[in-house]
């Protein structure tokens with residue numbers, strides 16, 4: 001068997017086209033475009049590359065960019081002042097704080113300080129709480145991108161057994177909340193570094209979502225033949241970017257979302273979707 005491609009690159013391009021039309025409407029109605037803010041602390045090259053990509057996506061879709069870059073030694077107070085500025089700035093429809101923040105900063109305090117109505121990442125505690133309660137809220141970008149990628153490729157997930165590997169706040173933790181909603185109706189097992197017998201859990205699964213950041217963790221011998229396998233891990237090595245799924249997995253899987261070209265571009269497209277939706281909500285709130 002050779003796996004079918006879950007083509008995040010092409011799907012994200014379709015979504016960006018759809019969003020560009022909505023941005024044009026919003027810009028005409030409001031007299032100005034929606035604006036995405038980014039807060040980036042420090043000089044991690046990976047984080048810089050991601051933030052630059054987000055601003056490129058915005059420019060293409062007609063969304064304004066507001067970029068706040070702070071030095072690696074920025075104080076908690078400096079970061080929180082930047083958050084306060086973006087909360088107050090009417091040109092900023094939504095924004096994100098690029099994670100991870102340098103270790104000396106209190107990430108949870110920074111997230112708490114955001115205006116939940118401007119949270120383009122869906123990571124504010126109020127929005128994660130709303131997701132838990134089943135109340136409408138901006139959804140975390142990667143989980144939303146995964147659901148959209150599966151939906152648009154008609155991979156069935158209602159009733160499916162999903163094995164998620166990784167319990168981070170941007171992917172592993174929230175994807176379980178999303179996929180177990182009544183509207184998605186999947187059954188999710190959340191595995192992590194404390195899981196005993198990972199291979200057994202993976203073999204049970206119709207859909208495997210690897211978001212552990214452990215290169216080549218999921219190998220073909222672990223998979224149920226025909227399973228949909230999504231690679232969300234990214235590790236920077238001297239040989240380039242390496243995912244959590246071993247390349248041999250494509251021989252056994254039914255569908256594969258590769259890294260690069262799978263979930264990453266979808267994450268970026270969903271960030272734009274969150275910004276556009278925040279702008280649409282604000283337009284109707286007036």
Ligand SMILES: Nc1nc(=O)c2c([nH]1)NC[C@@H]1CN(c3ccc(C(=O)N[C@@H](CCC(=O)O)C(=O)O)cc3)C=[N+]21
Nearest residue numbers: 096097098099100121141259260261262264265267268
């Ligand atoms: N507050 C916050 N929100 C995030 O959404 C967030 C974050 N912090 N911190 C870091 C992670 C990582 N992340 C990626 C987004 C797109 C690609 C992406 O587009 N990847 C391309 C390849 C990129 C490359 O070549 O470097 C692909 O997979 O095809 C990757 C990674 C968002 N994150």
